[in-house]
Amino acid sequence: MPKKMSASNASISHPLLYSKKSPLKGITLNQTIQLLQNQSSFSVSLKKGFTLLDAALTQNQKINYKCKKGKCGKCTVQILTGANLLSESTKSETEKLGSLLDNGYRLACQACFVN
Numbered sequence: 001m002p003k004k005m006s007a008s009n010a011s012i013s014h015p016l017l018y019s020k021k022s023p024l025k026g027i028t029l030n031q032t033i034q035l036l037q038n039q040s041s042f043s044v045s046l047k048k049g050f051t052l053l054d055a056a057l058t059q060n061q062k063i064n065y066k067c068k069k070g071k072c073g074k075c076t077v078q079i080l081t082g083a084n085l086l087s088e089s090t091k092s093e094t095e096k097l098g099s100l101l102d103n104g105y106r107l108a109c110q111a112c113f114v115n
């Protein structure tokens with residue numbers, strides 16, 4: 001009788017996942033974002049439809065913030081992994097962060113989970 005595989009012991013190994021040309025390259029399989037803010041690191045799990053900040057707060061992560069409107073910049077974070085889970089940068093982020101966006105910085109109150 002074949003052994004049943006549960007989600008917890010399933011392993012994913014397909015050459016497409018690791019190929020440099022793979023359309024799946026860069027996808028974070030565990031759907032968690034690793035980020036830095038003021039030299040502190042945080043892990044935030046995907047929470048569809050939430051901003052990165054609200055998801056972090058519901059997961060008891062102590063990310064600094066103030067306005068939640070993209071104005072103050074207090075919620076600036078550097079995304080280390082999982083950036084593909086977030087929406088494109090907003091106008092507020094472009095105005096506030098400028099070239100820092102190219103180095104993985106985002107406003108946690110503006111970046112939303114998209115998947």
Ligand code: FES
Pocket residue numbers: 065066067068069070071072073074075076107108109110
């Ligand atoms: S909390 Fe003010 S810009 Fe995000």
